Amino acid sequence: MPARxxxxxxxxxxxxCSWQQVRDHLQQGGQIxxxxxxxxxxxxxxxxxxxxxxxxxxxxxxSPEHAANAIAKMDGTTLNxxxxxxxxxxxxxxxxxxxxxxxxA
Numbered sequence: 001m002p003a004r005x006x007x008x009x010x011x012x013x014x015x016x017c018s019w020q021q022v023r024d025h026l027q028q029g030g031q032i033x034x035x036x037x038x039x040x041x042x043x044x045x046x047x048x049x050x051x052x053x054x055x056x057x058x059x060x061x062x063s064p065e066h067a068a069n070a071i072a073k074m075d076g077t078t079l080n081x082x083x084x085x086x087x088x089x090x091x092x093x094x095x096x097x098x099x100x101x102x103x104x105a
Contacts, residue, residue: 030063
């Protein structure tokens with residue numbers, strides 16, 4: 001079951017930590033099978049494209065029970081001084097686009 005993890009500051013949310021830090025933090029709530037910080041392309045003034053955080057991550061837990069526990073236990077916790085909002089991912093089926101892999105589990 002996927003859970004969506006958002007931070008209190010977007011879109012620079014994930015500039016303050018790595019995927020590994022997010023994973024280590026959320027493991028307290030349940031076993032994680034997969035996760036990704038979602039990024040989108042951004043062109044700088046020189047025409048170079050880099051991928052920047054869209055302000056959230058998607059985390060796949062081992063079971064619905066693990067996801068429910070993580071949501072209950074980890075929602076509202078802080079990571080590197082930022083509040084995390086952990087909730088069920090309701091975006092499945094929506095078209096994203098522009099994503100770049102980030103330290104997948």
